[in-house]
Amino acid sequence: MTMTEQQRxxxxxxxNPLEQLGGPMGFVYSTVPVVVFVAANAFLPLPVTIGVSIxxxxxxxxxxxxxxxxxxxxxxxxxxxxxxxAIVAWTGSxxxxxxxxxxxxxxxxxxxxxxxxxxxxxxxxxxxxTHGGKHDWRGNRVxxxxxxxxxxxxxxxxxxxxxxxxxxxxxxxxxxxxxxxxATGTPLTVLAALVxxxxxxxxxxxxx
Numbered sequence: 001m002t003m004t005e006q007q008r009x010x011x012x013x014x015x016n017p018l019e020q021l022g023g024p025m026g027f028v029y030s031t032v033p034v035v036v037f038v039a040a041n042a043f044l045p046l047p048v049t050i051g052v053s054i055x056x057x058x059x060x061x062x063x064x065x066x067x068x069x070x071x072x073x074x075x076x077x078x079x080x081x082x083x084x085x086a087i088v089a090w091t092g093s094x095x096x097x098x099x100x101x102x103x104x105x106x107x108x109x110x111x112x113x114x115x116x117x118x119x120x121x122x123x124x125x126x127x128x129x130t131h132g133g134k135h136d137w138r139g140n141r142v143x144x145x146x147x148x149x150x151x152x153x154x155x156x157x158x159x160x161x162x163x164x165x166x167x168x169x170x171x172x173x174x175x176x177x178x179x180x181x182x183a184t185g186t187p188l189t190v191l192a193a194l195v196x197x198x199x200x201x202x203x204x205x206x207x208x
Contacts, residue, residue, distance in 0.1 A: 029060055029064065029077060030077050030185065030186070031181075031182050031185065031186055032056065032060060033053055033056055033057050033060070033077070033081050034097075034178050034181055034182065035178065035182070036052060036053055036056045037049060037052075037053045037085075037094075037097055037178075038094075038174065038175055038178040040052045040053065041094045041174070042175075046088065046092065046094060047089075049094070050085045050088060050089055053081065053085055054081070054082070054085060057077065057078045057081040057082070058078065060077065060078075061075055061077070061078045080100060083100055084096075084097050084098075084099070084100050084101075085097065087099055087100065094174045095169055095172060095173075095174045095177060097174075097177075098165060098169060098174075098177045098178075098181060099169070101161075101165065101181060101185075102162060102165045102166050102169060105158045105159075105161040105162035105165065106158070106162045106166075108154070108155075108158035109155055109158035109159040109162055112151050112152075112154045112155035112158060113152075113155040113159070115151060116148060116151055116152060116155065119138075120138070121144075121147040121148050121150070121151035121152075122151050122154075123147045123150040123151045123154065123196050123199050123200070124137050124138065124143070124144065124147035124151070124199075124203070127147070127199070127200050127203050127204075131204075131207075135203075135207045137203060137207060140206055140207060142202065142206055143202065143203045143206050143207060146198070146199040146202045146203065147199050147203070149195065149199065150195045150196045150198070150199035153191075153192055153195045153196075154192045154195070154196065157184075157188045157189065157191070157192045160184060160188070161180075161184040161185070161188065164180050164184055165177060165180050165181065165184070168180055
């Protein structure tokens with residue numbers, strides 16, 4: 001058997017959550033349009049700010065694809081940006097740039113915490129699905145506990161993000177919304193992703 005044939009037969013390891021989000025640099029890229037939008041809004045009319053934000057988003061997407069990232073990963077941020085600026089264009093309010101992120105955080109909290117209440121932590125469900133859905137992961141105490149920890153941690157991150165950004169939104173503080181999005185976005189999301197990766201690896205080690 002040739003080396004090429006061996007590589008073809010070797011099962012593909014599912015990408016961990018951090019890799020699926022574009023790795024550490026993916027979080028950095030996600031903050032650039034936010035900073036650009038707020039900075040441009042301080043000096044330019046809102047329609048021009050929207051145009052600048054879209055241009056930066058398109059440039060980042062092309063740059064990431066040139067670097068070899070998958071289209072779905074590279075364009076994911078552009079889709080979110082497009083929805084955000086569409087809402088701003090519709091309402092005429094710069095603070096609405098953050099509405100999607102605020103309600104996405106609430107949805108994430110409800111899903112994560114709800115799955116714990118149902119005794120089926122969502123990280124465990126996802127891990128099992130990516131491994132063929134054939135493992136009795138809830139029957140293994142070590143694996144079950146790891147996913148409770150990971151899912152509760154994710155719920156805490158989503159909940160904190162929603163509480164802070166929703167309060168700032170109601171206070172009409174667009175600049176501080178940008179600060180909060182960066183502060184509660186990249187660092188906490190990376191930390192949560194690392195906890196989920198830990199739970200995934202622990203599950204794989206226990207159940208293969």
